Amino acid sequence: xxxxxxxxxxxxxxxxxxxxxxxxxxxxxxxxxxxxxxxxxxxxxxxxxxxxxxxxxxxxxxxxxxxxxxxxxxxxxxxxxxxxxxxxxxxxxxxxxxxxxxxxxxxxxxxxxxxxxxxxxxxxxxxxxxxxxxxxxxxxxxxxxxxxxxxxxxxxxxxxxxxxxxxxxxxxxxxxxxxxxxxxxxxxxxxx
Amino acid sequence: xxxxxxxxxxxxxxxxxxxxxxxxxxxxxxxxxxxxxxxxxxxxxxxxxxxxxxxxxxxxxxxxxxxxxxxxxxxxxxxxxxxxxxxxxxxxxxxxxxxxxxxxxxxxxxxxxxxxxxxxxxxxxxxxxxxxxxxxxxxxxxxxxxxxxxxxxxxxxxxxxxxxxxxxxxxxxxxxxxxxxxxxxxxxxxxxxxxxxxxxxxxxxxxxxxxxxxxxxxxxxxxxxxxxxxxxxxxxxxxxxxxxxxxxxxxxxxxxxxxxxxxxxxxxxxxxxxxxxxxxxxxxxxxxxxxxxxxxxxxxxxxxxxxxxxxxxxxxxxxxxx
Numbered sequence: 001x002x003x004x005x006x007x008x009x010x011x012x013x014x015x016x017x018x019x020x021x022x023x024x025x026x027x028x029x030x031x032x033x034x035x036x037x038x039x040x041x042x043x044x045x046x047x048x049x050x051x052x053x054x055x056x057x058x059x060x061x062x063x064x065x066x067x068x069x070x071x072x073x074x075x076x077x078x079x080x081x082x083x084x085x086x087x088x089x090x091x092x093x094x095x096x097x098x099x100x101x102x103x104x105x106x107x108x109x110x111x112x113x114x115x116x117x118x119x120x121x122x123x124x125x126x127x128x129x130x131x132x133x134x135x136x137x138x139x140x141x142x143x144x145x146x147x148x149x150x151x152x153x154x155x156x157x158x159x160x161x162x163x164x165x166x167x168x169x170x171x172x173x174x175x176x177x178x179x180x181x182x183x184x185x186x187x188x189x190x191x192x
Numbered sequence: 193x194x195x196x197x198x199x200x201x202x203x204x205x206x207x208x209x210x211x212x213x214x215x216x217x218x219x220x221x222x223x224x225x226x227x228x229x230x231x232x233x234x235x236x237x238x239x240x241x242x243x244x245x246x247x248x249x250x251x252x253x254x255x256x257x258x259x260x261x262x263x264x265x266x267x268x269x270x271x272x273x274x275x276x277x278x279x280x281x282x283x284x285x286x287x288x289x290x291x292x293x294x295x296x297x298x299x300x301x302x303x304x305x306x307x308x309x310x311x312x313x314x315x316x317x318x319x320x321x322x323x324x325x326x327x328x329x330x331x332x333x334x335x336x337x338x339x340x341x342x343x344x345x346x347x348x349x350x351x352x353x354x355x356x357x358x359x360x361x362x363x364x365x366x367x368x369x370x371x372x373x374x375x376x377x378x379x380x381x382x383x384x385x386x387x388x389x390x391x392x393x394x395x396x397x398x399x400x401x402x403x404x405x406x407x408x409x410x411x412x413x414x415x416x417x418x419x420x421x422x423x424x425x426x427x428x429x430x431x432x433x434x435x436x437x438x439x440x441x442x443x444x445x446x447x448x449x450x451x452x453x454x455x456x457x458x459x460x461x462x463x464x465x466x467x468x469x470x471x472x473x474x475x476x477x478x479x480x481x482x483x484x485x486x487x488x489x490x491x492x493x494x495x496x497x498x499x500x501x502x503x504x505x506x507x508x509x510x511x512x513x514x
Contacts, residue, residue, distance in 0.1 A: 080293075080320060080334065084341035084394075085387045087320040088375030088402050089449030097449045098323040110383040123386060125394045128298060128342045128357075160359030164349040165342075 012112035026143030038182035046137040063133030069121040071112025145173035217314035229490030233260040236270035267327025281312030292321030297337035309366030348395030372396035376413035385416035423487030435471035
């Protein structure tokens with residue numbers, strides 16, 4: 001919801017704290033999650049995540065949530081889905097080029113980041129979205145990635161992308177994931 | 193303008209750039225030598241005839257260091273940037289190949305980067321691109337798989353690591369001088385320099401800005417750029433252009449995304465006997481003032497349908513013998 005989204009950005013500092021606490025909890029739960037199986041958790045967790053984040057941030061379930069690096073303003077609401085800042089077409093007063101009645105997602109993002117303790121993270125270069133992960137839980141991915149931060153992937157594409165965007169790999173590992181996806185449906189991709 | 197020595201010969205192997213350069217780009221050489229660079233942009237033809245490309249380039253080729261070939265700017269369909277660059281390179285004219293993220297995904301773009309490099313492109317300008325709604329085919333599907341910044345980092349990875357984003361090896365990596373745009377005069381004004389820093393961090397080596405008609409805004413931007421020490425890391429070419437009339441200026445401001453023209457500029461045009469002349473004078477004055485701003489390494493002249501004025505503007509600004 002647009003109004004709630006604006007409200008969330010206004011309270012970016014508080015949401016940053018909530019998110020940090022949520023992440024710590026999820027990382028601590030990693031051994032338990034592993035025992036239950038990330039596969040089995042995917043469905044229920046993504047339902048909760050979709051509902052909560054959909055309401056608060058107009059979340060589009062890209063599966064690679066970077067809200068903590070974007071002032072709690074979801075970049076997937078940008079009509080150009082930019083992940084690294086505003087385009088050059090922002091209208092006077094900070095309105096969107098494509099949707100003139102909407103505040104630019106990235107004007108909000110920089111404003112939100114200015115109130116956050118780790119707001120400088122908005123300066124990190126983020127990789128393009130992996131469209132294969134759309135609809136999956138970014139919370140589970142983030143906890144898995146943080147818990148297994150030293151894991152090296154056997155997937156060449158993932159390793160290469162993580163190397164090309166090293167800062168993103170450290171601060172937003174879900175945006176440059178390395179851990180094996182629990183979903184066995186994900187093909188490793190035919191490479192010739 | 194360009195020396196012929198390093199121009200591509202399809203029968204010879206792809207050669208490495210000279211020591212200390214990332215490409216065999218003449219533009220890179222000019223900038224690294226500390227000379228004031230001048231680039232301009234060409235109005236791409238709606239035609240399949242190479243002669244139309246050469247005709248469009250003719251007023252610019254001898255007076256500029258490189259010519260940008262726009263990539264469907266304003267989301268309007270024209271001859272492709274890669275086609276124009278390929279033709280001009282064969283005529284030994286230095287080009288800047290523009291890539292917008294609007295129309296092609298990562299598979300197409302990475303392939304085009306190699307294709308362009310093979311055809312002699314040495315300079316690439318990475319752009320987000322205007323929304324499809326701004327152009328002549330608003331029903332098109334917007335792609336935006338990359339954004340300008342992830343595109344810059346991807347091309348740098350291809351060049352420096354010799355890999356596609358997929359990790360697959362590139363046997364002969366492209367030698368490229370990587371550029372990006374910045375729009376110093378539109379919102380969020382207070383964060384534009386920070387966004388520029390992000391582009392530099394991603395791998396941008398030169399910047400061509402959007403049109404600047406508001407000098408105080410640009411000066412504030414450049415002050416912040418210097419505070420961040422960016423002028424040491426990237427060559428900034430300020431974007432300018434001659435306005436045709438007050439009416440044209442108003443139309444641009446209302447219809448072209450990302451254009452800020454202050455009211456006093458429009459009223460100055462309105463009050464002039466010959467608005468076209470006045471537009472040119474404003475452009476010359478801006479150019480002379482920008483040249484004195486610390487951290488400005490050159491200008492990028494966008495004279496849409498007024499390309500014939502570029503030589504005159506440079507002469508009047510005292511930039512003919514750079």
